[in-house]
Amino acid sequence: MAQYARGAAAVAVIRLRNPPVNALSLTVLQALEDGLKRADADPSVKAVTICGENGKFSAGADIRVFSSPKKQGLGLGPIISLIERSEKPVVAAIEGIALGGGLEVALGCHYRIAHVQARMGLPEVTIGLLPGAEGTQRLPRLIGIPAALDIITTGRHVPATEALKLGLVDEVVEENTVEAAIRLATKLIGQPLGHRRLSLRPVPRLPNMEAFLSDALMKVKKRAQGCLAPELCFQAIKAATELPFADGVRKERELFNILLTSGQAKALQYAFFAERAVEKWTTPNGASWKSASPQPIRKAAVIGLGTMGRGIVTSLVKAKIPVVGLEQDLEYLNTGRKAVMLLLEREAMKMEQGAQTLDFHNPARLQFTVDFDVLRDVDLVIEAVFENMALKKEIFNKLSRICKPEAFLCTNTSALNIDEIASVTNRPQQVIGTHFFSPAHVMRLLEIIYGRHTSPTTIATAMQLAKVMKKVGVVVGNCFGFVGNRMMFPYTQQAVFLLEEGSRPEDVDRVLEDFGFKIGPFRMSDLAGLDVGWRSRKDQGLTGPSLAPGTPARQRRGYRYSPLPDLLCEKGRFGQKTGKGWYQYEKAGGRISKPDPWIHSFLSEYRDTHQIKTRFIDQEEILERCLFALISEGFDILAEGIASGPEHLDVIYINGYGWPKHRGGPMFYASTVGLPNILAKLQKYSEMHPDVPQLRPSAFLKKLVAMGNPPLNDWMSYLHRQSNKL
Numbered sequence: 153m154a155q156y157a158r159g160a161a162a163v164a165v166i167r168l169r170n171p172p173v174n175a176l177s178l179t180v181l182q183a184l185e186d187g188l189k190r191a192d193a194d195p196s197v198k199a200v201t202i203c204g205e206n207g208k209f210s211a212g213a214d215i216r217v218f219s220s221p222k223k224q225g226l227g228l229g230p231i232i233s234l235i236e237r238s239e240k241p242v243v244a245a246i247e248g249i250a251l252g253g254g255l256e257v258a259l260g261c262h263y264r265i266a267h268v269q270a271r272m273g274l275p276e277v278t279i280g281l282l283p284g285a286e287g288t289q290r291l292p293r294l295i296g297i298p299a300a301l302d303i304i305t306t307g308r309h310v311p312a313t314e315a316l317k318l319g320l321v322d323e324v325v326e327e328n329t330v331e332a333a334i335r336l337a338t339k340l341i342g343q344p345l346g347h348r349r350l351s352l353r354p355v356p357r358l359p360n361m362e363a364f365l366s367d368a369l370m371k372v373k374k375r376a377q378g379c380l381a382p383e384l385c386f387q388a389i390k391a392a393t394e395l396p397f398a399d400g401v402r403k404e405r406e407l408f409n410i411l412l413t414s415g416q417a418k419a420l421q422y423a424f425f426a427e428r429a430v431e432k433w434t435t436p437n438g439a440s441w442k443s444a445s446p447q448p449i450r451k452a453a454v455i456g457l458g459t460m461g462r463g464i465v466t467s468l469v470k471a472k473i474p475v476v477g478l479e480q481d482l483e484y485l486n487t488g489r490k491a492v493m494l495l496l497e498r499e500a501m502k503m504e505q506g507a508q509t510l511d512f513h514n515p516a517r518l519q520f521t522v523d524f525d526v527l528r529d530v531d532l533v534i535e536a537v538f539e540n541m542a543l544k545k546e547i548f549n550k551l552s553r554i555c556k557p558e559a560f561l562c563t564n565t566s567a568l569n570i571d572e573i574a575s576v577t578n579r580p581q582q583v584i585g586t587h588f589f590s591p592a593h594v595m596r597l598l599e600i601i602y603g604r605h606t607s608p609t610t611i612a613t614a615m616q617l618a619k620v621m622k623k624v625g626v627v628v629g630n631c632f633g634f635v636g637n638r639m640m641f642p643y644t645q646q647a648v649f650l651l652e653e654g655s656r657p658e659d660v661d662r663v664l665e666d667f668g669f670k671i672g673p674f675r676m677s678d679l680a681g682l683d684v685g686w687r688s689r690k691d692q693g694l695t696g697p698s699l700a701p702g703t704p705a706r707q708r709r710g711y712r713y714s715p716l717p718d719l720l721c722e723k724g725r726f727g728q729k730t731g732k733g734w735y736q737y738e739k740a741g742g743r744i745s746k747p748d749p750w751i752h753s754f755l756s757e758y759r760d761t762h763q764i765k766t767r768f769i770d771q772e773e774i775l776e777r778c779l780f781a782l783i784s785e786g787f788d789i790l791a792e793g794i795a796s797g798p799e800h801l802d803v804i805y806i807n808g809y810g811w812p813k814h815r816g817g818p819m820f821y822a823s824t825v826g827l828p829n830i831l832a833k834l835q836k837y838s839e840m841h842p843d844v845p846q847l848r849p850s851a852f853l854k855k856l857v858a859m860g861n862p863p864l865n866d867w868m869s870y871l872h873r874q875s876n877k878l
């Protein structure tokens with residue numbers, strides 16, 4: 153709703169009210185319209201101020217309504233026109249946030265005053281839409297095409313001080329914004345408003361408008377990576393440069409409707425709510441975010457300053473948590489220290505008052521050591537040493553002797569058993585997996601893995617840590633590879649099998665990159681280093697000296713196995729770091745991948761050796777085998793209770809594995825393809841490859857199909873229900 157009151161003798165105040173973010177629901181819009189009409193009809197009211205309850209202007213349209221049959225969007229544009237047409241001056245008092253439809257309301261006002269801490273933006277593009285309440289036509293008229301394009305196509309939040317420089321707001325205040333707006337409204341009474349009505353203004357011309365727009369379109373397309381909304385945002389803004397306001401609004405509406413009915417908007421809005429849903433974690437034994445309280449982390453330590461440790465230290469410093477970095481010897485320590493300092497300097501350069509704010513030259517903030525005794529007073533340790541169980545156990549045993557009893561002990565293992573690591577400590581309840589993703593200071597995902605004894609407080613503390621590091625924490629159970637890497641395994645396995653059967657690395661990568669992955673499986677493997685997986689396979693006895701003599705080359709434990717990655721490693725082809733892997737690079741450490749004729753002839757010799765008949769594999773098969781195998785594993789994970797819902801898997805894939813957000817994550821994607829289709833395809837591929845268990849459809853997937861393909865929101869409720877058709 154919206155509250156109507158008097159702010160001063162002649163000023164009506166309309167306060168948008170819909171906690172927690174004053175989203176513009178149908179009720180709020182109706183109340184806003186009623187308030188405007190009431191103010192217009194009352195001769196004693198000479199001016200109006202619009203503000204929001206609880207220090208927030210508005211986060212825009214209620215996103216849930218876009219997927220409900222009653223779409224409220226259509227009502228907002230006319231209300232904004234009503235504000236703009238008012239003969240009485242209307243002043244927006246922007247506190248906290250004015251986003252999406254919220255900012256569009258403010259753009260309809262004749263003046264805008266913002267609090268210095270406020271943020272403004274048109275983030276519709278991030279949920280697959282465009283500002284559909286005339287925002288694409290008003291904003292360019294106010295701040296010009298380049299700034300409007302930037303704000304609308306990126307959806308970024310603009311701080312008040314920048315908004316003032318851009319001319320988006322007229323004044324920034326440090327004190328009470330609503331009172332300042334009421335004072336301004338009082339002063340404006342009786343003054344002409346024509347020039348303040350944005351719809352009547354021309355769009356400021358650029359001398360080279362055509363060239364500017366074509367360059368901008370190229371940049372927008374490049375950034376969009378298959379997402380529709382940025383390009384349609386561009387088209388709407390371009391319309392503002394070509395058409396009168398009313399025609400521009402018609403074009404905006406047309407483009408908005410295309411987006412609204414596209415699957416992408418649905419997927420992106422699902423992703424928005426999924427990210428918030430995973431914050432409300434629960435575990436199968438009843439622990440939950442509701443009852444567990446996090447402990448404060450005043451000081452942390454990171455053990456191992458290799459690829460991951462460096463990024464983790466950087467994230468902690470950025471989160472203003474004092475941190476100690478520990479290495480095994482002085483040589484490693486110096487290398488690690490230099491790498492951390494370089495990362496922090498780069499981060500500081502990106503920030504306004506970077507170096508002072510991060511204060512990383514201050515030893516009270518950041519310290520390096522080889523001495524475990526220095527860790528006596530830390531509240532939390534994150535171990536990031538080599539992926540080796542014996543080494544991790546040795547370290548955890550040492551930590552449990554040295555660290556204070558309340559300290560939490562976290563491991564950044566990619567796959568190892570948390571319970572086994574915890575078993576060597578005197579506090580298994582305070583041991584937890586915190587699985588960061590590389591580069592750890594950039595990637596948003598933090599997979600948080602609880603063991604058998606991990607306490608709810610420990611989970612809550614790790615989740616809080618994710619939040620202060622501005623990461624998305626997702627709580628999952630303990631199994632080999634946890635959620636992300638466990639689902640990745642069948643995906644990369646299929647990719648390699650496809651090479652054996654006839655594809656080339658660039659064919660497989662292209663199909664998956666066209667689907668929307670930032671990087672295909674082979675380019676990814678070259679980037680991460682083929683030696684990482686090789687070491688793990690050697691540890692598991694799948695290859696190397698511990699492999700039993702006489703083991704068939706393409707079979708392990710009775711199932712199909714591809715030795716292709718091992719063969720590449722044996723030839724020193726570790727990927728980018730050696731300049732050769734699945735592709736060739738300009739030099740060791742080079743980043744530009746080129747298809748490698750050596751690989752092509754190596755693959756054909758390999759097929760000859762193993763009498764595999766090369767066949768043409770089409771895009772559909774590449775996509776389905778890689779993705780459906782991954783999805784089937786996802787259903788197993790859900791059935792085992794390793795994750796408490798499909799949103800968890802989707803948030804993990806979007807934030808940690810480059811899954812295209814506009815496809816909503818693998819489980820959401822499965823729901824759009826239709827579970828019966830996925831099941832049928834898996835059954836077909838499984839019959840073709842009976843020695844590949846990862847292609848056998850998950851029993852839970854079969855059950856959901858037998859239950860009539862229920863919507864994703866209902867999947868978990870079928871877990872323990874009986875199915876008559878099975």
Ligand SMILES: CCCCCCCC(=O)CC(=O)SCCNC(=O)CCNC(=O)[C@H](O)C(C)(C)COP(=O)(O)OP(=O)(O)OC[C@H]1O[C@@H](n2cnc3c(N)ncnc32)[C@H](O)[C@@H]1OP(=O)(O)O
Binds near residue numbers: 173226253256282409
């Ligand atoms: C044909 C013509 C049609 C024309 C119609 C076009 C109308 C438009 O132009 C379209 C729009 O406005 S679309 C909406 C654009 N606004 C946004 O995308 C803002 C989304 N919200 C945020 O960024 C953060 O929540 C925010 C920055 C606001 C706050 O962040 P926090 O981290 O403080 O808090 P959160 O945990 O994110 O949020 C708190 C609770 O509020 C829910 N929520 C937030 N924004 C919402 C919104 N716009 N609609 C509905 N619910 C929303 C959020 O889900 C969370 O809920 P709970 O998890 O249940 O507590």
Ligand SMILES: NC(=O)C1=CN([C@@H]2O[C@H](COP(=O)(O)OP(=O)(O)OC[C@H]3O[C@@H](n4cnc5c(N)ncnc54)[C@H](O)[C@@H]3O)[C@@H](O)[C@H]2O)C=CC1
Binds near residue numbers: 537538
């Ligand atoms: N590299 C990646 O992309 C990812 C790795 N991980 C996991 O993170 C952990 C670390 O991996 P990376 O950083 O890639 O390894 P890395 O080899 O780059 O770094 C490991 C570091 O640990 C140090 N170290 C070894 N023994 C030590 C000891 N006793 N005391 C102190 N420091 C010691 C080494 O000197 C080295 O600097 C592993 O468990 C790995 O599985 C997790 C996610 C992604």
